[in-house]
Amino acid sequence: MNKRRTRHRDTPELNITSFLNLMVVLVPFLLITAVFSRITILELSVPTASGGSQVAKPNFAIEVVVRRAGLEIANGSSVVAAIPNQEGEYDLQKLTEVLLRLKSDYPEKDDATVLMEPDIQYDHLIRVMDTLRETQIPEEGSGELHKMVLFPKISIGDAP
Numbered sequence: 001m002n003k004r005r006t007r008h009r010d011t012p013e014l015n016i017t018s019f020l021n022l023m024v025v026l027v028p029f030l031l032i033t034a035v036f037s038r039i040t041i042l043e044l045s046v047p048t049a050s051g052g053s054q055v056a057k058p059n060f061a062i063e064v065v066v067r068r069a070g071l072e073i074a075n076g077s078s079v080v081a082a083i084p085n086q087e088g089e090y091d092l093q094k095l096t097e098v099l100l101r102l103k104s105d106y107p108e109k110d111d112a113t114v115l116m117e118p119d120i121q122y123d124h125l126i127r128v129m130d131t132l133r134e135t136q137i138p139e140e141g142s143g144e145l146h147k148m149v150l151f152p153k154i155s156i157g158d159a160p
Contacts, residue, residue, distance in 0.1 A: 062102060062112040062151060064095070065159050066120050066128055073098055090124060092131045099132065099150050111153035115160070129154055 061076035070084040071091070080102075083094045103109070112132050116125055133152050136145040 060106055060109065062099075062106075062109065064112065064114050064128060064132060066090070066114065066116045066124060067159065068117060068120070071095055071128070073102075090127070092127060095128070095131050096135050100135065100137075100148075103148075103150050110149075110151055111155070112151035113155045113157060115157050117159045125156070129156075 063074040063076060065072040065074060070082060072079050073081040073083070073095075081098045083091050083098070085091065114125065114128055114132065132150060132154055134147050134149050137148050138144065139146055
């Protein structure tokens, strides 16, 4: 009789050395880069189309309209101040001065709206929003700068 010899084959070992080498390099790299990434989230109130519950509106609504030619500060119905561009840049210092005057006139007001024309760069929106939110003013006597919160509740929209 002819018996076939069946060899019992051992299953080969799984070589995971190269995978472990990859993990040794990849995990520290991901941990190092995760430390430097920071996400900032701003809460914005976006107007809705539905009526909802209507709250009594204040008489004065601060609107900053960002146009190619410059900035306009409006009260909801008419333009209060127009700030033309200076050498192709928005004059945020003058905007701060106007906002400080508005804040002294309406100290309880903490909301504002930024309206933008199409094709305005995103960076300009962020700078205007930062200017609306707070400013640095010198303390009397010492000359040190401290933060003054202007209008932290910001809504955004399209310019008319």
